[in-house]
Amino acid sequence: MDDTTPSNPDLDNGSRRTRRPRRRKALIALFVIGCLVAVGGLLTDRYLGSLQEAYEKRSVVSLDRGASDGERPAEAAGDGQNILLLGSDQRATAEAAAQEVSGQRSDTMMLVHLPADGSEAYVTSFPRDLYVEIPGHGQDRINAALSYGGLPLAVNTVEDYTDTPIDHVALIDFEGITGLVDTLGGVDVHVPESFERDGMQFTEGTQHLDGEEALVFARERKQLDTGDFARNQNQQQLLKAIAGELLSGDTLSSPGKMRDTIAALSPYLTTDEGLDSRTIVQLGVENRNLRSSTLHFLEAPHGDPYTTAGGASVVASDEEGMEELRTALEEDTMDEYAAEHAD
Incomplete structure (x- = not known):
């Protein structure tokens, strides 16, 4: 006797009818997803391409970096990055850039530390008249390094002084602030001290400052009670306001606004070769959770102003304070350092 259960044609046909629509729906869904991915990838490529085109207007220099003893500082304990930001009042021409931006002095100098997790950013300002050792040139104001040897010597000087390796450097001419701020529609800045x-x-x-007002605000020091120290504070406040606008949803969600912002700034920007458009995008992705509230502004430890034997007005260094900062940078504990020293 055959125990095989007879098949039920109606049941079989129903199962097939049920499976086929499901398969068709699945295939259609996969097709739609594939199209979306393809279109999204195309749009992303075009978007990144437009950003790259805007960014490539900047000037580029090659960094031959080595500390004064021939050795660069040891890598920090963490995987964060250090970026040196310099500001100059003299527009870097193509000829000057080709000569590694010689002849300029950096009126603004900030060291930006980005931890590996991208959760915070620490911006440390250095007084432009800070009296330090410039490799190959002896003691001088820290802002003279750019004049003596361009961006490579500026990087070497800060690496030596902080005992911290610098991954990238960017120099912006102050004139670029005007277009940048205007592209953002102006910025709301905290003004610490009134002046005209x-x-x-x-x-x-x-x-609320427009581009021209922001430029004057960033430059002024003579009418401020503590001169260059107060100007450093004003520049930090302006940078915080610009960063807050750049990191806002309105800017990040607008490809056109991002492109216009980069295009406005790039002609006034000089960077090392490694800080290309791919690196900028990567930094943006790694630090996408940054907000203005997670930017911590600090002042490098320093002593009082004094006059050298040669008659130069300079700012004394603070070795004890600097050792604390060097340790925080080396051990990637800037969060603890900022908790004690942030303004």
């Missing part, structure tokens, strides 16, 4: 300059009034408190 060039017919513009800056009043203590929060003030």
